Amino acid sequence: MSILTVGTVAFDTIETPYGKVDYVVGGASLYASWAATFFAKDVYMISIIGDDFPDEELSKLESRGAKTMGIERVAGGKSFFWSGKYLEDMISRETLVTDLNVLADFNPVIPEEAKNAEYVLLGNLTPAVQSAVLDQLTGSQKLVVLDTMNFWIDIAREELDSVIARVDLLTINDEEARMLSGERSLMKSAKIIMEMGPKYLIIKKGEHGAMLFHQDEIFYVPAMPIPDVIDPTGAGDTFAGGMLGYIAAQDNVDFDTLKSAIVYGSATASYCVEDFSNEKLKVISKEDILGRVRKFKSLVDFSL
Amino acid sequence: MSILTVGTVAFDTIETPYGKVDYVVGGASLYASWAATFFAKDVYMISIIGDDFPDEELSKLESRGAKTMGIERVAGGKSFFWSGKYLEDMISRETLVTDLNVLADFNPVIPEEAKNAEYVLLGNLTPAVQSAVLDQLTGSQKLVVLDTMNFWIDIAREELDSVIARVDLLTINDEEARMLSGERSLMKSAKIIMEMGPKYLIIKKGEHGAMLFHQDEIFYVPAMPIPDVIDPTGAGDTFAGGMLGYIAAQDNVDFDTLKSAIVYGSATASYCVEDFSNEKLKVISKEDILGRVRKFKSLVDFSL
Numbered sequence: 201m202s203i204l205t206v207g208t209v210a211f212d213t214i215e216t217p218y219g220k221v222d223y224v225v226g227g228a229s230l231y232a233s234w235a236a237t238f239f240a241k242d243v244y245m246i247s248i249i250g251d252d253f254p255d256e257e258l259s260k261l262e263s264r265g266a267k268t269m270g271i272e273r274v275a276g277g278k279s280f281f282w283s284g285k286y287l288e289d290m291i292s293r294e295t296l297v298t299d300l301n302v303l304a305d306f307n308p309v310i311p312e313e314a315k316n317a318e319y320v321l322l323g324n325l326t327p328a329v330q331s332a333v334l335d336q337l338t339g340s341q342k343l344v345v346l347d348t349m350n351f352w353i354d355i356a357r358e359e360l361d362s363v364i365a366r367v368d369l370l371t372i373n374d375e376e377a378r379m380l381s382g383e384r385s386l387m388k389s390a391k392i393i394m395e396m397g398p399k400y401l402i403i404k405k406g407e408h409g410a411m412l413f414h415q416d417e418i419f420y421v422p423a424m425p426i427p428d429v430i431d432p433t434g435a436g437d438t439f440a441g442g443m444l445g446y447i448a449a450q451d452n453v454d455f456d457t458l459k460s461a462i463v464y465g466s467a468t469a470s471y472c473v474e475d476f477s478n479e480k481l482k483v484i485s486k487e488d489i490l491g492r493v494r495k496f497k498s499l500v501d502f503s504l
Numbered sequence: 505m506s507i508l509t510v511g512t513v514a515f516d517t518i519e520t521p522y523g524k525v526d527y528v529v530g531g532a533s534l535y536a537s538w539a540a541t542f543f544a545k546d547v548y549m550i551s552i553i554g555d556d557f558p559d560e561e562l563s564k565l566e567s568r569g570a571k572t573m574g575i576e577r578v579a580g581g582k583s584f585f586w587s588g589k590y591l592e593d594m595i596s597r598e599t600l601v602t603d604l605n606v607l608a609d610f611n612p613v614i615p616e617e618a619k620n621a622e623y624v625l626l627g628n629l630t631p632a633v634q635s636a637v638l639d640q641l642t643g644s645q646k647l648v649v650l651d652t653m654n655f656w657i658d659i660a661r662e663e664l665d666s667v668i669a670r671v672d673l674l675t676i677n678d679e680e681a682r683m684l685s686g687e688r689s690l691m692k693s694a695k696i697i698m699e700m701g702p703k704y705l706i707i708k709k710g711e712h713g714a715m716l717f718h719q720d721e722i723f724y725v726p727a728m729p730i731p732d733v734i735d736p737t738g739a740g741d742t743f744a745g746g747m748l749g750y751i752a753a754q755d756n757v758d759f760d761t762l763k764s765a766i767v768y769g770s771a772t773a774s775y776c777v778e779d780f781s782n783e784k785l786k787v788i789s790k791e792d793i794l795g796r797v798r799k800f801k802s803l804v805d806f807s808l
Contacts, residue, residue, distance in 0.1 A: 217688070387729050387731045418729050420803050422726065500804040502767050504764070
């Protein structure tokens with residue numbers, strides 16, 4: 201089974217109450233692919249970088265089973281750069297700098313061998329770019345996951361609606377679900393959004409966990425309580441990548457598999473936030489993640 | 505097994521995006537006792553009311569197994585009155601009126617037969633009044649639960665610390681836990697607060713559920729997703745009352761029993777918020793609550 205992740209591979213400068221890091225590696229495709237490769241091989245990355253992006257970071261991903269030939273390197277170009285500061289509550293964040301750089305001219309080209317990847321993650325990008333990726337795929341995909349954000353709901357609603365109609369699973373946060381549906385109640389929002397196309401919906405609630413909706417069914421996974429969240433950057437992408445990696449490994453897209461998958465995704469993301477950038481992901485194993493999945497089980501287990 | 509609940513029995517005027525109700529019955533002891541009597545009998549209520557409070561409301565409670573002889577009725581006095589408005593998000597609320605009325609001179613007197621009640625809930629009141637209740641008890645209690653709020657952390661910290669040191673279980677919300685501990689991380693907050701006395705701590709997170717802490721163990725219960733939260737007033741007291749009723753029925757205070765108890769409390773509270781005042785609680789049965797407890801089970805159940 202192969203996976204395709206589309207999204208940024210980039211640099212971040214991040215300040216949290218725990219410290220500050222400059223020009224660390226980040227980006228949706230980087231986090232998601234790192235997470236997916238705990239569970240699956242053949243993870244095709246589709247992105248664009250400048251010649252400032254370190255080769256060794258791509259080599260590390262290759263050695264985990266990622267395929268980086270779909271990452272376009274622009275000679276003389278600079279990689280996408282984001283700088284932000286998390287406030288004391290670690291939820292609110294302020295964007296200080298967004299330099300699109302090479303991302304401004306991103307025209308993703310999917311390598312021939314990746315066009316029939318069974319599992320696809322469209323990371324947060326302009327809906328037009330996300331659609332351009334779908335246009336190049338064979339259409340034989342088993343699960344296409346779309347991530348987006350409030351920004352696109354505000355400024356590109358029509359294009360966003362059109363890409364939402366083409367995917368199987370949408371992941372957004374609770375505030376965005378309310379924006380997208382125009383409905384206060386999350387349950388009613390979920391119904392409205394699933395009528396827009398996706399058969400599955402994940403509503404992410406940050407430190408409060410995530411909910412998976414499918415028809416009339418709901419599954420809830422809390423966030424793993426950890427002593428200190430050092431840096432939430434990349435948690436959502438790590439969640440999505442871990443989830444999709446698990447699904448690809450099972451090669452099954454039924455509701456029960458997806459329930460387990462979002463626990464595996466949450467477990468992977470719970471490690472991501474324990475250090476800056478993907479530092480923690482570099483030192484953990486699949487066994488560590490499985491250990492935390494078992495903790496999720498005991499966290500919510502009770503007798504009737 | 506007998507239960508004692510101390511708290512207001514009062515009138516509320518409440519406005520939410522779903523409507524407005526005037527002078528409906530409410531109060532911590534009323535909600536908690538209503539909830540507890542789904543599971544247990546002999547629920548002694550300790551409160552104070554004016555002669556404006558309707559007898560039939562007390563009769564309904566009596567017919568469920570509550571004992572109202574500990575509710576002092578002040579001739580010519582007016583019952584505690586609170587008026588508030590919930591904003592569009594149904595979380596933020598604005599207090600419009602707080603009339604203490606007879607509550608200003610509340611000196612709780614515990615009936616002789618209630619002094620050895622095994623299970624005690626000290627609803628949100630001044631810490632001095634909560635202490636005065638503890639002073640009258642036999643000290644043979646199996647579990648004493650304390651509820652409080654940010655207001656007392658701000659203006660009566662010393663008295664509050666002293667009553668916290670005397671109880672077995674404290675229930676507060678996440679913001680209050682951070683205030684009380686001076687610590688951002690909820691896990692660290694929980695450690696600090698349990699060192700202040702209580703062996704158990706429940707951190708309530710409103711629409712995001714609740715967490716139970718005990719030594720190094722954590723249990724998490726989500727809020728039951730329901731289509732529309734009509735009125736959140738009384739949810740916390742209903743949660744505490746349902747929980748304590750279940751514990752009393754089991755007559756066991758170990759961690760496993762408390763885990764189940766907070767699910768039963770959450771299930772009861774999830775009905776409370778479906779209508780104004782205690783209207784919904786009046787039309788449901790213990791079987792309905794058990795049905796929702798089973799839904800909690802399937803909401804979080806997954807395969808490893």
